[in-house]
Amino acid sequence: xxxxxxxxxxxxxxxxxxxxxxxxxxxxxxxxxxxxxxxxxxxxxxxxxxxxxxxxxxxxxxxxxxxxxxxxxxxxxxxxxxxxxxxxxxxxxxxxxxxxxxxxxxxxxxxxxxxxxxxxxxxxxxxxxxxxxxxxxxxxxxxxxxxxxxxxxxxxxxxxxxxxxxxxxxxxxxxxxxxxxxxxxxxxxxxxxxxxxxxxxxxxxxxxxxxxxxxxxxxxxxxxxxxxxxxxxxxxxxxxxxxxxxxxxxxxxxxxxxxxxxxxxxxxxxxxxxxxxxxxxxxxxxxxxxxxxxxxxxxxxxxxxxxxxxxxxxxxxxxxxxxxxxxxxxxxxxxxxxxxxxxxxxxxxxxxxxxxxxxxxxxxxxxxxxxxxxxxxxxxxxxxxxxxxxxxxxxxxx
Amino acid sequence: xxxxxxxxxxxxxxxxxxxxxxxxxxxxxxxxxxxxxxxxxxxxxxxxxxxxxxxxxxxxxxxxxxxxxxxxxxxxxxxxxxxxxxxxxxxxxxxxxxxxxxxxxxx
Numbered sequence: 001x002x003x004x005x006x007x008x009x010x011x012x013x014x015x016x017x018x019x020x021x022x023x024x025x026x027x028x029x030x031x032x033x034x035x036x037x038x039x040x041x042x043x044x045x046x047x048x049x050x051x052x053x054x055x056x057x058x059x060x061x062x063x064x065x066x067x068x069x070x071x072x073x074x075x076x077x078x079x080x081x082x083x084x085x086x087x088x089x090x091x092x093x094x095x096x097x098x099x100x101x102x103x104x105x106x107x108x109x110x111x112x113x114x115x116x117x118x119x120x121x122x123x124x125x126x127x128x129x130x131x132x133x134x135x136x137x138x139x140x141x142x143x144x145x146x147x148x149x150x151x152x153x154x155x156x157x158x159x160x161x162x163x164x165x166x167x168x169x170x171x172x173x174x175x176x177x178x179x180x181x182x183x184x185x186x187x188x189x190x191x192x193x194x195x196x197x198x199x200x201x202x203x204x205x206x207x208x209x210x211x212x213x214x215x216x217x218x219x220x221x222x223x224x225x226x227x228x229x230x231x232x233x234x235x236x237x238x239x240x241x242x243x244x245x246x247x248x249x250x251x252x253x254x255x256x257x258x259x260x261x262x263x264x265x266x267x268x269x270x271x272x273x274x275x276x277x278x279x280x281x282x283x284x285x286x287x288x289x290x291x292x293x294x295x296x297x298x299x300x301x302x303x304x305x306x307x308x309x310x311x312x313x314x315x316x317x318x319x320x321x322x323x324x325x326x327x328x329x330x331x332x333x334x335x336x337x338x339x340x341x342x343x344x345x346x347x348x349x350x351x352x353x354x355x356x357x358x359x360x361x362x363x364x365x366x367x368x369x370x371x372x373x374x375x376x377x378x379x380x381x382x383x384x385x386x387x388x389x390x391x392x393x394x395x396x397x398x
Numbered sequence: 399x400x401x402x403x404x405x406x407x408x409x410x411x412x413x414x415x416x417x418x419x420x421x422x423x424x425x426x427x428x429x430x431x432x433x434x435x436x437x438x439x440x441x442x443x444x445x446x447x448x449x450x451x452x453x454x455x456x457x458x459x460x461x462x463x464x465x466x467x468x469x470x471x472x473x474x475x476x477x478x479x480x481x482x483x484x485x486x487x488x489x490x491x492x493x494x495x496x497x498x499x500x501x502x503x504x505x
Contacts, residue, residue: 059438069475092441095441097464099443100465103465103468103469104445104468104471104472105468105469105471105472124423225490273505333503333505334505335435335437335446335505336412339437341437341438342438342439343439343441345437345439345441345443345444347443349443349444350472398409
């Protein structure tokens with residue numbers, strides 16, 4: 001055994017953390033793990049958590065030791081074999097068919113006007129109300145409609161996008177192998193397949209920049225198309241929805257920063273990046289371990305399922321200082337890991353930056369006078385594998 | 399190995415003997431000279447490995463492809479005629495003594 005492995009300590013087991021407590025607020029647990037056990041087996045979840053920035057970077061730079069492709073993957077069962085569970089050349093080839101759809105020039109030239117129209121319609125629908133829970137009235141419809149356009153299934157109602165996405169996510173996280181998530185996922189999957197078939201004829205006749213049109217043009221087999229559309233729905237619906245809520249709540253809770261941000265559109269990008277750093281919409285994503293390896297002085301045996309905790313790495317004090325748990329758009333700019341890093345870096349990053357940071361959140365503050373939190377109903381945060389405001393009641397002067 | 403000069407964001411010149419098996423991004427990133435982020439690991443998806451290669455070298459290497467040009471428009475520092483994404487340049491394609499300047503920021 002190599003000397004490094006002989007010197008490493010065995011994987012510590014953490015048993016005194018409940019998943020319910022993690023759902024409510026994972027950050028105290030993350031802080032403790034970063035300090036005491038940066039590589040640790042979280043027994044209730046059946047996965048080894050990697051909670052520091054540097055370890056996540058190292059993992060994403062070594063796909064041979066830490067492959068994304070894992071035959072045990074629940075995602076492969078829930079969605080089919082997507083590009084997210086491929087490595088190396090297989091991954092690059094598949095992703096290359098989608099790059100143009102999601103590229104920043106395409107976002108700016110083609111998708112941005114559609115996004116603006118969606119935002120304008122959603123504002124118009126609520127502006128006379130004076131009080132709403134933004135989660136269901138704003139964040140979810142905007143995220144759902146925008147994603148349907150980019151994916152290439154624009155006739156799908158946002159409410160279907162919402163329950164499909166949740167069904168795929170719940171099945172992918174169904175480590176307890178309960179029957180209900182699989183049943184719901186099967187129904188969602190059938191709905192998605194039907195939407196793909198309904199739109200495919202349109203794009204075959206008249207291609208557009210959408211992901212579906214691009215995959216059809218690239219000659220992908222139908223199984224690959226279906227799987228990648230599903231991972232785009234599972235990975236691209238809840239996250240922008242939650243990012244709209246997180247950025248809005250951050251600005252509402254930090255009035256001085258809000259004033260500065262409202263006065264200067266040049267701060268929009270920085271405010272958005274700080275929001276997803278502060279509460280990463282994807283809190284954890286998995287990889288596997290192909291050989292015995294040492295990370296943070298801890299031995300990870302081959303075959304250990306690992307979870308890269310972006311939600312923790314984004315608050316790593318070694319990178320972001322002792323104020324890492326605070327929203328501060330004035331902090332020194334530094335790379336965060338809310339979009340991951342390496343070859344699987346989020347394809348939707350530029351779409352999210354535009355939709356959320358430049359359009360959806362600014363529109364709220366520009367058009368709803370005196371926007372403020374509802375003093376009687378506080379916002380409710382939830383989740384750790386995915387995290388965002390599940391409820392965001394606000395008032396404004398209508 | 400190829401000898402390069404890297405001018406970091408503070409203007410300090412560093413001598414870098416770079417491995418010809420690497421991309422320019424990897425060579426700089428792994429050298430400890432700050433100023434390259436490369437969020438996407440070298441797949442032209444993030445525009446955080448922006449460098450200035452000088453007009454002479456730009457002429458020698460030829461223009462970047464359409465995708466790279468499109469990405470450069472989204473770099474934190476606006477692109478110049480000699481801008482490139484360093485992940486798209488191989489060290490092996492650089493002449494000895496090439497001078498590479500890093501922009502003030504990648505974010």
